């Protein structure tokens with residue numbers, strides 16, 4: 001009888017520890033659940049800047065997976081076609097703090113809970129048109145999800161810029177990948193094998209972020 005009692009107590013303690021360790025492995029708090037629901041159900045806006053269409057291709061793939069509204073960031077005065085002239089102009093804008101006026105208009109930014117922001121790296125910085133967008137629209141209280149293409153040198157200081165332009169937003173982990181190298185005459189690369197690979201990486205990234 002005594003043995004049976006000890007065994008029962010042991011079993012109860014063992015079951016308790018299993019359920020506790022399960023909770024520790026997978027602690028979905030109420031706040032976390034709310035965040036997951038908001039990511040899944042909140043109205044989504046995907047904005048992007050793209051010149052040679054690589055970032056645009058990512059934006060479209062993200063759009064296919066999460067839905068929402070897809071909007072290009074366009075300027076009132078478009079940038080020059082010539083790459084070297086653009087590089088010089090982009091650098092001048094960064095140095096002087098010039099924010100190019102946007103043709104893009106978002107009807108009601110308030111209805112969005114999640115804003116994906118896509119951009120190429122320019123001069124190892126966040127391009128000024130994206131700075132214009134983040135300055136013009138108040139993303140306080142929203143979730144901001146950055147994504148990027150670059151020529152292989154990474155994001156530079158762009159995430160720091162997004163943080164300082166959206167001080168009251170929740171900034172999620174960015175997705176960044178190699179796009180074109182316009183300097184070397186390599187323009188659009190999001191096709192064939194490369195496209196399949198990026199598509200797979202995007203799916204995993206979105207899954208990790210709970211979309």
Ligand SMILES: Cc1cc2nc3c(=O)[nH]c(=O)nc-3n(C[C@H](O)[C@H](O)[C@H](O)COP(=O)(O)O)c2cc1C
Nearest residue numbers: 050051052053054055120123124150151153179180
């Ligand atoms: C003005 C300009 C500046 C750039 N500066 C950089 C840079 O500093 N680092 C980098 O890795 N790529 C740089 N790139 C390359 C782009 O980030 C890359 O080609 C990107 O995939 C272009 O995206 P898009 O096709 O959406 O325009 C630059 C491109 C341009 C046009």
